[in-house]
Amino acid sequence: xxxxxxxxxxxGSGMGPDYPQASxxxxxxxxxxxxxxxxxxxxxxxxxxVYSLAxxxxxxxxxxxDVVQDIFLRLWDRPQLYVASRGQLLTWLLTLARNRxxxxxxxxxxxxxxxxxxxxxxxxxxxxxxxxxxALERQQVLAALANLPxxxxxAIELAYFRGLTHREIAxxxxxxxxxxxxxxxxxxxxxxxxxxxxxx
Amino acid sequence: xxxxxARQAIDLLALGALPQEEVPPVERHLATxxxxxxxxxxxxxxxxxxxxxxxxxxxxxxxxxxxxAAATRPRATAAPRLPLxxxxxxxxxxVALALSVFFFVEWRQAQDDRQELAARLSEAMAVVQEHxxxxxxxxLPDLARVPMFPQAPGLTASLSYYWSTQKRxxxxxxxxxxxxxxxxxxxxxxxxxxxARGVGTFRPSEGGTVYHAFDLSVFPPGWRPTAxxxxxxxxGGSPAPTGETVAAGTLAR
Numbered sequence: 304x305x306x307x308x309x310x311x312x313x314x315g316s317g318m319g320p321d322y323p324q325a326s327x328x329x330x331x332x333x334x335x336x337x338x339x340x341x342x343x344x345x346x347x348x349x350x351x352x353v354y355s356l357a358x359x360x361x362x363x364x365x366x367x368x369d370v371v372q373d374i375f376l377r378l379w380d381r382p383q384l385y386v387a388s389r390g391q392l393l394t395w396l397l398t399l400a401r402n403r404x405x406x407x408x409x410x411x412x413x414x415x416x417x418x419x420x421x422x423x424x425x426x427x428x429x430x431x432x433x434x435x436x437x438a439l440e441r442q443q444v445l446a447a448l449a450n451l452p453x454x455x456x457x458a459i460e461l462a463y464f465r466g467l468t469h470r471e472i473a474x475x476x477x478x479x480x481x482x483x484x485x486x487x488x489x490x491x492x493x494x495x496x497x498x499x500x501x502x503x
Numbered sequence: 504x505x506x507x508x509a510r511q512a513i514d515l516l517a518l519g520a521l522p523q524e525e526v527p528p529v530e531r532h533l534a535t536x537x538x539x540x541x542x543x544x545x546x547x548x549x550x551x552x553x554x555x556x557x558x559x560x561x562x563x564x565x566x567x568x569x570x571x572a573a574a575t576r577p578r579a580t581a582a583p584r585l586p587l588x589x590x591x592x593x594x595x596x597x598v599a600l601a602l603s604v605f606f607f608v609e610w611r612q613a614q615d616d617r618q619e620l621a622a623r624l625s626e627a628m629a630v631v632q633e634h635x636x637x638x639x640x641x642x643l644p645d646l647a648r649v650p651m652f653p654q655a656p657g658l659t660a661s662l663s664y665y666w667s668t669q670k671r672x673x674x675x676x677x678x679x680x681x682x683x684x685x686x687x688x689x690x691x692x693x694x695x696x697x698x699a700r701g702v703g704t705f706r707p708s709e710g711g712t713v714y715h716a717f718d719l720s721v722f723p724p725g726w727r728p729t730a731x732x733x734x735x736x737x738x739g740g741s742p743a744p745t746g747e748t749v750a751a752g753t754l755a756r
Contacts, residue, residue: 339575346567354562356554363740364703364717368566372573379574390548397554398547405519441555448556462520463553469520484511491514494549 327392360404405466447497455490504532517546643667651752674716680707690736693728704740
């Protein structure tokens with residue numbers, strides 16, 4: 304970008320960054336300066352995907368909204384918790400949302416996690432927000448998952464979306480524990496090779 | 504634990520699938536192995552991206568307003584420190600301090616009142632915005648309505664389901680719906696030949712009014728429900744209707 308002055312540009316003229324076009328780093332710098340327009344721009348950029356994940360895990364719009372609100376207020380109140388060198392802002396937000404949603408799910412008790420929507424057929428390609436900055440990355444993740452055999456995808460899904468441990472997955476699927484571990488290991492190896500390769 | 508054993512556990516740890524009691528040995532290994540620590544970081548990056556593999560839904564517009572209102576709402580600030588100056592004139596200092604404390608407490612009270620009022624105003628604005636949103640929905644040219652009839656004995660609630668195919672937005676509105684029994688919540692369902700799909704839980708307001716909006720994009724293209732139901736379910740919602748039906752409506756084919 305032509306103006307890469309970061310938060311310093313907020314002084315004097317009162318001009319902020321070009322919010323929709325600003326990089327995540329520029330917006331986070333503006334959040335540190337307590338610029339609510341930067342928070343709004345980050346919400347516009349990532350609110351839908353964070354909401355979708357929380358809703359997918361919880362299956363409930365209201366509680367998904369609560370999770371999204373928690374996440375973005377945390378970003379606003381404690382932006383320093385995000386360390387850019389450790390990964391993208393989007394993956395940090397998704398991690399927070401997933402953990403918070405799983406906490407909600409666990410609070411509901413074991414039955415909810417075991418019985419929520421049927422296993423399989425959840426990590427599906429759907430109409431992505433084509434214009435979103437993360438649309439390409441999403442396509443890469445969907446393609447990587449499509450590369451997994453269905454039984455490996457199911458094991459990953461049970462862990463990621465339902466927060467089940469390997470023992471609980473074995474119990475839920477009736478498979479031996481060793482089989483579950485192997486499926487997860489093989490799936491993670493493949494995902495790692497596909498996704499980290501894309502990144503590199 | 505060697506690196507090979509650790510790697511398998513690390514994948515599980517990154518996924519959140521390692522039982523709590525199996526975490527300490529992995530952490531001990533990680534504390535001494537930079538390679539495995541890097542492996543964990545990478546595994547976490549991979550796992551974090553799995554969140555992108557979910558159908559993308561637009562959150563309701565009120566959520567953005569709620570977040571921005573909460574972020575910009577004045578928060579309680581740390582109390583200014585009072586300078587403690589104890590000179591030789593003990594009595595005068597004590598009186599001055601007492602007065603300072605008195606005015607400080609008054610000042611803090613006024614500050615708290617102001618913040619409370621600002622918070623209430625902000626919440627009221629959010630409600631007004633929600634009402635505007637509802638009014639806008641009622642002006643949609645293709646808005647369709649289906650009445651929902653009470654199914655529970657003695658229930659006098661009046662509920663209707665509205666939707667706009669063009670906007671892919673649906674909502675139910677209603678009046679006189681009593682609060683759900685303790686530990687339970689109302690849940691809305693669409694029924695089709697292949698089963699039920701839930702579209703969230705809700706509670707009526709204190710006055711018994713209901714407004715529950717949802718995005719119809721959650722349904723697969725071409726999926727045609729035949730009925731809409733409200734049931735009573737355990738707190739947190741249920742994956743399928745299990746409780747008694749409170750209201751139901753039939754959708755024209």
